[in-house]
Amino acid sequence: MAAPxxxxxxxxxxxxxxxxxxxxxxxxxxxxxxxxxxxxxxxxVAQLGSPGTLRAPEGAEVVEGEGRHLLPAFVDxxxxxxxxxxEHKEDLxxxxxxxxxxxxxxxxxMPNTAPLVDTAPVLGALLDAAAREARVxxxxxxxxxxxxxxxxxxxxxxxxxxxxxxxxxxxxxxxSAGVLRRALQYQRLCGGVLALHEEDPSLSTDGAMHEGAxxxxxxIAGIPSISESTLVARDCAIAxxxxxxxxxxxxxxxxxxxxxxxxxxxGVAVTCEASPHHLTLTDEDAAxxxxxxxxxxxxxxxxxxxxLLQGLRDGTIxxxxxxxxPHARDEKEVPFEQAPMGTTGLETAFAAVHTDxxxxxxxxxxxxxxxxxxxxxLFALPVPRIAAGEAANLTLVDxxxxxxxxxxxxxxxxxxxxxxxxxxxxxVLLTVAAGAVAYRERAFAVSAA
Amino acid sequence: MRxxxxxxxxxxxxxxxxxxxxxxxxxxSDREIKKVPALRGRTVLNLFYEASTRTRSSFELAAKRLSAxxxxxxxxxxxxxxxxxxxxxxxxxxxxxxxxxxxxxxxAGSAALVAGWTTAAIVNAGxxxxxxxxxALLDVFTLRQKLGGLAGRSVWIVGDVAxxxxxxxxxxxxxxxxARVTVCGPPTLIPRDIEALGCDVRFTLDDxxxxxxxxxxxxxxxxxxQHLVPSLREYAxxxxxxxxxxxxxxxxxxxxxxxxxxxxxxxxxxxxxxxxTAQVKAGVVVRMAVLYELLAGARAGEPAHLEPQxx
Numbered sequence: 001m002a003a004p005x006x007x008x009x010x011x012x013x014x015x016x017x018x019x020x021x022x023x024x025x026x027x028x029x030x031x032x033x034x035x036x037x038x039x040x041x042x043x044x045v046a047q048l049g050s051p052g053t054l055r056a057p058e059g060a061e062v063v064e065g066e067g068r069h070l071l072p073a074f075v076d077x078x079x080x081x082x083x084x085x086x087e088h089k090e091d092l093x094x095x096x097x098x099x100x101x102x103x104x105x106x107x108x109x110m111p112n113t114a115p116l117v118d119t120a121p122v123l124g125a126l127l128d129a130a131a132r133e134a135r136v137x138x139x140x141x142x143x144x145x146x147x148x149x150x151x152x153x154x155x156x157x158x159x160x161x162x163x164x165x166x167x168x169x170x171x172x173x174x175x176s177a178g179v180l181r182r183a184l185q186y187q188r189l190c191g192g193v194l195a196l197h198e199e200d201p202s203l204s205t206d207g208a209m210h211e212g213a214x215x216x217x218x219x220i221a222g223i224p225s226i227s228e229s230t231l232v233a234r235d236c237a238i239a240x241x242x243x244x245x246x247x248x249x250x251x252x253x254x255x256x257x258x259x260x261x262x263x264x265x266x267g268v269a270v271t272c273e274a275s276p277h278h279l280t281l282t283d284e285d286a287a288x289x290x291x292x293x294x295x296x297x298x299x300x301x302x303x304x305x306x307x308l309l310q311g312l313r314d315g316t317i318x319x320x321x322x323x324x325x326p327h328a329r330d331e332k333e334v335p336f337e338q339a340p341m342g343t344t345g346l347e348t349a350f351a352a353v354h355t356d357x358x359x360x361x362x363x364x365x366x367x368x369x370x371x372x373x374x375x376x377x378l379f380a381l382p383v384p385r386i387a388a389g390e391a392a393n394l395t396l397v398d399x400x401x402x403x404x405x406x407x408x409x410x411x412x413x414x415x416x417x418x419x420x421x422x423x424x425x426x427x428v429l430l431t432v433a434a435g436a437v438a439y440r441e442r443a444f445a446v447s448a449a
Numbered sequence: 450m451r452x453x454x455x456x457x458x459x460x461x462x463x464x465x466x467x468x469x470x471x472x473x474x475x476x477x478s479d480r481e482i483k484k485v486p487a488l489r490g491r492t493v494l495n496l497f498y499e500a501s502t503r504t505r506s507s508f509e510l511a512a513k514r515l516s517a518x519x520x521x522x523x524x525x526x527x528x529x530x531x532x533x534x535x536x537x538x539x540x541x542x543x544x545x546x547x548x549x550x551x552x553x554x555x556x557a558g559s560a561a562l563v564a565g566w567t568t569a570a571i572v573n574a575g576x577x578x579x580x581x582x583x584x585a586l587l588d589v590f591t592l593r594q595k596l597g598g599l600a601g602r603s604v605w606i607v608g609d610v611a612x613x614x615x616x617x618x619x620x621x622x623x624x625x626x627x628a629r630v631t632v633c634g635p636p637t638l639i640p641r642d643i644e645a646l647g648c649d650v651r652f653t654l655d656d657x658x659x660x661x662x663x664x665x666x667x668x669x670x671x672x673x674x675q676h677l678v679p680s681l682r683e684y685a686x687x688x689x690x691x692x693x694x695x696x697x698x699x700x701x702x703x704x705x706x707x708x709x710x711x712x713x714x715x716x717x718x719x720x721x722x723x724x725x726t727a728q729v730k731a732g733v734v735v736r737m738a739v740l741y742e743l744l745a746g747a748r749a750g751e752p753a754h755l756e757p758q759x760x
Contacts, residue, residue, distance in 0.1 A: 213645030219578035219617050220557050222641065289558035333536055335556030337577060 004191070006380060007163025008106060008137040009130045010096070013436035015043030016392055019056040020430075023065025023396060027072050027386040028370040038070060040392040043435020047388060063430060065396060072384035073105030073393040073431055077195070077375035078170070078249055078273060078321035079346065081107075081138070084126065085114030090326040090413045092133040095346075098324070098412035099136050100439035102346040103395035103428040105384055106137045106376065107324075111148075112171040118143035118154045120162040127163055136433035139165035139381065141195060144183050150175045153183055157190040165379055168195035170249060171296075173231055175201065177238060184244030193271075193379055195247045196235055198256065199297065203227035208337045210252075210283040210298040218287055220337060223298050229255030236263030236270050247378060248272035250323050252297035254307030261316045271378050273321035274308045276349045277418050280356040281305075285418075291332045291339035292416045295325065309362060312371060319374035322349045326414030343418040348405055350397065352419050354426035365399075392432045401427035408442075450742055452571040454560050456582045456621040464625060468590045471731070471738040477514060478734055488517035491744050494547035494569070495521040496538070498554040503705055503729065504574050504584075508551045511736035517744070520547070535559065536566055543567040548744050552576075570743040581614040584704055585622035587735040591728050592662060595700055600627030603659050606648075607688060608666030608712050609638040611677075615704045616666060620646045631660070634688060637677045653687070654694055664702045665690050668712045681711050692716045700724055 018040045025036040025048075037054035039047040047054060056062045081095040090098075099107045109126070111117035117126060123142050130138040142159045144167045146152045156167060167183070174180040174196065183194055204227040209215050211222020232248060236259060239246045251257060251272050263270050277295065282302050286293040293299060311317035325342025332339050350372065357363040376383045384393035406420040431439040450463065459467075477485055493512040497505050505521060512519040522542060533541075535554070542550070543566070550567065552560050553574040560573035575581045592599055604623050610616045610632045623630050630648040632639060644650055657663065668684060678684045691714035695701060701713075701723045709715045717723060 211641055213642040216640040216643045216645055217617070218557050219580070219614055221578075224641075289561070330534065330536075334534065335554065335559045335562060335577070337556045 004160050004163070006139050006165035007127050008139045008165070008381060009127050010134040010137045010434055011132055013438070015435045016040050016432050016437050017042065017057070017060040018063055018432065018437070019054055019060050020063045020065045020070055020396060021054070022051040023068045023070035025070045025386055026366060026369055028366045029072070029383065030385055030387050032386060033366065038386060038394070040432065043392055045386060045388055045390050045392050048386070063396065067398070068429065069397050069399055070386065071103070071369050071395050071397060072373050072386055073395045073433060074103050074350065074372040075376040075381060075384065076104050076107045076322050076324070076346065076349075077247070077319065077379055079107045079109060079324040080112070080326065080342070081109045082326060083113060083129065084122070088328050088413070092130050092138065093135065094411065094413040095324070095326070096135040096138060097439070098344070098346040098410065100431045100433060101411040101428060102348070103350050103397065103431050104136060104346060105393035105395070105431065105433035105438070106139065106381055107346075108139045108141050108165050108375075108379060110168060110170040111140065111142045116143055116148055118146050118148070120155065120158045123159055123162050123164060135438045136431075139379070141166045141168045141170075143167065144169045144174055144194060145179060148172050150179055153179070153186060156183070156186055156192065160190040160192050164192055165381070166193040166195050166247070168197070168249070170195065170197045173197050173199045173201065177234060180235060181238050181242060184239060184242040184246070187244050193245050193247045195249050197249050198228045198231040198235065200227045200231050203230070207298070208294060209286050210300045212283055212301050214283040214287040218289065225253035225255055225300060225304065228253045228297055229259050232256045233259040236260065236268050239270060240266060240268040243269070245269045250275050250278065250297055250321065251308065251311070251317060252278050252300050252304060254304045257307045257311040257316055260311075264316065271318040272316070273319045273375065274312065274317045275321055275323045276345055276352045277343055279305065279308055279312070279320070280352055281418060289336040291334065291336055292343055292418045292420060294336055294339050294341055295323070295343050295418070296341035309357070312363065312367065318371070318378060320349065320353065320368070320371045321375060322346050326412055327416045328414060332416045342416065344410065344412050344414055344416055347410060347412060348417060348419045348424065350428065351403070351424035351426040352422070354399065355424045359425060392435045394432050395428055396430040398427050398429055400425065403427055452560070452564050453582050453739055453743065454564060454571065454573045455580050456585050456618045456625070459625065461625050464586065464589055464622060467586055467735065467738045467742060468593055470741060471590050471734040474734040474737040478730070484514050484516060486516045487741055488512070488515035488744050491517045491548040492546065493517045493519050493549045493551065493740060494542055494545070495519065496542065496550055496552045497521070497574070498524040499575065501553055501575070503732070504553065507729070507732040508574060508736050510733050511740055514733070515737055515740060517740070520545075535562070539563050539566050543569065549740060572739060572743065575614050578612050578614050578617070580618045582618050583732070583736055583739055584615050585618035586739065587728060587731040588619055588664070588702060589622050589626055590731045590735050591702070591724055592700070594727070594731075595724060596661070598626070599623060602628045602661040603631065604628050604662040604664060605631045605633055605657060605660040606664045606666065607633045607654070607690065609668055609672060610634050610643065610666065611638045611640045612669060612672065613666050617646070619664065620648050624648070633657075635678050635684065638672070657694055658696055660699055662700045662702060663690055663695060665712045667704065667706065668708055670708075685711055688712065689714055690717055692720070695720070695722060697722070702728060705729065
């Protein structure tokens, strides 16, 4: 049986006709790192040319790109769009608007909604809704187990035929090794990456922050790094044995990075992601008990953060994923231990990583750009490329523009952003997703007109 | 001082000033009429989300002896049980314009959160497992009475440190006063990296004799449900402070209520080394000092209003 392609759907929008003139184009996969004129015609990259050489055909918009960077747009394999059932936190429209504002041209939605996405009818209804409301293409990753209860497999083959982009019980681990093994066996029939939330609940118990000096000081039950790394090691072993394909979500601990590297060295088909917040913040930041800094896995120690950075550099960590997890204000306006886990992240991902990691020279810009869209290949999605003949998936950013997170509000319905109030450098000005203009920064929209 | 949220916000001078004022208030407590008009017309609101007899009544007495009006709001039997959020409850109660809110909740950081929602002075009377600053202040007050000072003294805090807000506040307070603090208990009840607070960690009582002060923590029976120790019997065998382990010149403290036969043997509770009732007595005057400092803030530099209540 040929593996069905994941459905990636969005609302119909007029195809873009845009000439971006003189922007510094950085597309590591295409080997471009220079000022280039880029012409988009009817939603496709039509032509690349030396700066000042391309002319806009009639009806095409001209965007002055000088001093700005044009990048392949980003792909996020891990967002919570909260639809169906939790639209007070986010919906397909607001969530994908946030994605476009962050420079993303595609996102994969997690299934821990109400109801859960664990049957083909729910998946179908969600994809239909995305085809009406989504500003950027949305794929859906339904559950591995029914009700995410870790016991019975979902009808994975039917879900794949209905467009599942993979499978995940995100928010929860697959606690039973036997159930995960069955899912990996069944994967041979239906394909689809299993994206795993790695957490041994017997170790994380009622923890609310990373177990370490900060949790000891705060008197808050800790989530030890081994609650993640032991399950990472176990699941890599199972995937290796079954020759299955797994993707590990939101790695946070140094031991987990080591475990992935060891599994890779043994040929296990495992990929993994790290989030902007785990790459830039630590448990000492969470010690403020600001509930926007409460997420699962928790912000960990400085040594863990450094291990994640090293993992990105040496390729152990394949991609950056936001784990965009919106929550309503009143849900987060409670004591830290009672607050739900999660931070929003789509609108700040690039700027946070650029400000905290690229500008200080910790990571190269090309590496960050590559990792922000690397998830596409991992999930068999179209890879954004700035090359003639490709669908236009690109984002224009001003690396020197400074802004304060949250000052002008958010595109997301929720405001639980762990970077709120931070002054960041790097602003998305324009995003073209699947050939259509999905976002224009307000001030930029005015000046370009 | 605007609020009392954490011992970490106080330095040695602050603690000494509060203790000195508590000393002045002790005289009041020994009078026949135990009341001064210092906070007449002020409203103190006690908001307790956890069962507490001692701390609550201690705060009530403290406020009343300062002539403040006191309202106590216990979570059970209130709108909290109907699902009202902490913020909504606080906003509702703040509509009564209390001058101070004394709050205890099962969650770390609650007092600090509440401080952002109202203009009242906030006193943290216990936020989850994090802190219980007035307990630490009354313990310092008690030790200053018994020892003169804490500089260079060794204090052992013994028991369930992981779940103890008393331990966390006392580690900070005793160290601020110059004492060396050692925490001791079963490894399952000592938080990883607690050394970050500056204390030593021991897992046996073998060196207990080096302590000038032995501070036993309550062994909460609900920990047994989580199987954090094999049995109370085994806990007592290794960590109970009893006549065999407690030296004649050591001071024994406990925040109460005591589980006789578990963390303390009956004989040491009744021994002359135990200062447990002195701690309770100190609780009222120290809380008077805290409320006075917060609510008479502008005049805090002047001598306390110690004149008896006019008839």
